[in-house]
Amino acid sequence: xxxxxxxxGVTKSFGGVQALAECSLVARAGQITxxxxxxxxxxxxxxxxxxxxxxxxxGQVFLGEQVITGAPPPRVFALGVGRTFQLTRVFPRLxxxxxxxxxAQRGRTARQxxxxxxxxxxxxxxxxxxDALAGTLSYGQRKLLELAYVLVADPAVVLLDEPAGGxxxxxxxxxxxxxxxxxxxxxTFLIVEHNxxxxxxxxDQVTVLDSGAVVASGPPEEIRSNPRVLDAYLGRDAEADAxx
Amino acid sequence: MTGSTGTGGPLTEGTVTEAAPPAPNTLxxxxxxxxxxxxxxxxxxxxxxxxxxxxxxPLVFTNQTVTNIGVVTLIFVxxxxxxxxxxxxxxxxxxxxxxxxxAGAYFLAVAAKDWNLTGSAIFWLVPLxxxxxxxxxxxxxxxxxxxxxxxxxxxxxxxxFIAQLSASNLGITGGSSGLIVPAPNWNPTxxxxxxxYLAMLLAAATVALSVVIRxxxxxxxxxxxxxxxxxxxxxxxxxxxxxxxxxxxxxxxTGMAGALWVYFIGEAVPQFxxxxxxxxxxxxxxxxxxxxxxxxxVLGALVLEPTQLxxxxxxxxxxxxxxxxxxxxxxxxxxxxxxxLPTAAEYLSKGRARLRRGRGGTP
Numbered sequence: 001x002x003x004x005x006x007x008x009g010v011t012k013s014f015g016g017v018q019a020l021a022e023c024s025l026v027a028r029a030g031q032i033t034x035x036x037x038x039x040x041x042x043x044x045x046x047x048x049x050x051x052x053x054x055x056x057x058x059g060q061v062f063l064g065e066q067v068i069t070g071a072p073p074p075r076v077f078a079l080g081v082g083r084t085f086q087l088t089r090v091f092p093r094l095x096x097x098x099x100x101x102x103x104a105q106r107g108r109t110a111r112q113x114x115x116x117x118x119x120x121x122x123x124x125x126x127x128x129x130x131d132a133l134a135g136t137l138s139y140g141q142r143k144l145l146e147l148a149y150v151l152v153a154d155p156a157v158v159l160l161d162e163p164a165g166g167x168x169x170x171x172x173x174x175x176x177x178x179x180x181x182x183x184x185x186x187x188t189f190l191i192v193e194h195n196x197x198x199x200x201x202x203x204d205q206v207t208v209l210d211s212g213a214v215v216a217s218g219p220p221e222e223i224r225s226n227p228r229v230l231d232a233y234l235g236r237d238a239e240a241d242a243x244x
Numbered sequence: 245m246t247g248s249t250g251t252g253g254p255l256t257e258g259t260v261t262e263a264a265p266p267a268p269n270t271l272x273x274x275x276x277x278x279x280x281x282x283x284x285x286x287x288x289x290x291x292x293x294x295x296x297x298x299x300x301x302p303l304v305f306t307n308q309t310v311t312n313i314g315v316v317t318l319i320f321v322x323x324x325x326x327x328x329x330x331x332x333x334x335x336x337x338x339x340x341x342x343x344x345x346x347a348g349a350y351f352l353a354v355a356a357k358d359w360n361l362t363g364s365a366i367f368w369l370v371p372l373x374x375x376x377x378x379x380x381x382x383x384x385x386x387x388x389x390x391x392x393x394x395x396x397x398x399x400x401x402x403x404x405f406i407a408q409l410s411a412s413n414l415g416i417t418g419g420s421s422g423l424i425v426p427a428p429n430w431n432p433t434x435x436x437x438x439x440x441y442l443a444m445l446l447a448a449a450t451v452a453l454s455v456v457i458r459x460x461x462x463x464x465x466x467x468x469x470x471x472x473x474x475x476x477x478x479x480x481x482x483x484x485x486x487x488x489x490x491x492x493x494x495x496x497x498t499g500m501a502g503a504l505w506v507y508f509i510g511e512a513v514p515q516f517x518x519x520x521x522x523x524x525x526x527x528x529x530x531x532x533x534x535x536x537x538x539x540x541x542v543l544g545a546l547v548l549e550p551t552q553l554x555x556x557x558x559x560x561x562x563x564x565x566x567x568x569x570x571x572x573x574x575x576x577x578x579x580x581x582x583x584x585l586p587t588a589a590e591y592l593s594k595g596r597a598r599l600r601r602g603r604g605g606t607p
Binding site: 051052053072073074076077078082083085089090091092093094098101102103104105110149150153 | 465479480
């Protein structure tokens, strides 16, 4: 069901700005990998490159042993890689249930697809809004809808761009619980997030980006005390805390 | 909860503090939500009544000037609905549908002349005219649909002017003097009726197709593209084939409508066949009734086309109806940007909610 998602030596520039510099990252099959770094460090660009929204200047992206570099987004999705966006992107003039029906159906009848959609709405806790227009949902509910409709097609790997960003604390716990439960089935997650408590409590591995390059990679407890990470991202206060 | 999830694994039901109770008029069943709406029953009644009224119209109103208006109005019901099932559903606003209308019209005029067809035999050219327009839509779409929104609009206008200039200058189209289509030798008192019923058939089939597409997965993909094309692509929607298919279907119907219209009026002249006001009129009809809805373009065509024809008949100068349409366009865009039907539905829904609150029920 699941496979490693790897970026190997990926480089990407926009004009004179280098967003990614020979960046390599592995989201291991069945694990939850966190991707952290300061604003502008290239996290979302890496997501875009891995999901076909941006072309690489150099480097390769692999899903398992398959090269997916340069594959367009529908192809990447069909291969089993789904993603959400930093700013939620639901279809505002479709109902919530219609949003759930948009993703391509892989080997399912329409009835099975609909049942899966309804089950996922119940799973994420927004089933009561099935007939509401997605544009009328609150920000937190949109985050849940985005998570739900990415899951409809059972992607092997799910990339979440700031799933806890801008949502209330109780909803953050709810989202983390849902991710943990999905991960128990062996689904691979790669998560960009600024909420350190969320990342460190949820992820098996954490990779840190700074200026488009990987600064460190390892288990959360190792990352928490890595001097380069403290210097580049977590800051001196955190270092002092770590010393304590 | 609950069991099987299609081919996916079992899931546990979640609860979220922001969750709301089910929306009104819905019922949870084993397979999902089913809408139980008296409004749907009412809509079915209105559609049936409208169909009966349209069918008996030329039998009740036998004046040929009146049925003349009826024929052209039904042609515009078909065109506005066809335009809407591409532009309204996908969000790609075309100002070049006159290309397909004109292509269908010229095909019929040229083929009738070259193949020496007369009378009812010419009607067999109508579906072929649709095929010609659809074939033109393929290369046009492959170019124009690579760009989005405003750029797409500009490209369709550019294509339109290329078509118009070509029709005015090519030998096959008769240049600026155009082509005459031989008029059928029918009873003058019921002359319009065959055109009327063919136009009715085309209009009804187009509206039915609009309903089918809107309810289909294809229609859902079109509406997802309208809302956020890049996001839809990231969920596996292959946008180009979807958009192109919709454009080709729309062009097919518009081409048939153009062919029927040119046979009805009896001549193909460039300034009328490739008329820039045609596209503006069609867009206004869809916006007036409700862009992207099934009933909106129908309402727009049924209200606006007879009004324009009536004013043109009443006013010898003709431009007053065009000024009126320009003003109406402004009013619709400024005050009813979603169209009459969606705005009315919204007011109705708000009124019902207010009524419920007044009775002490839940909002």
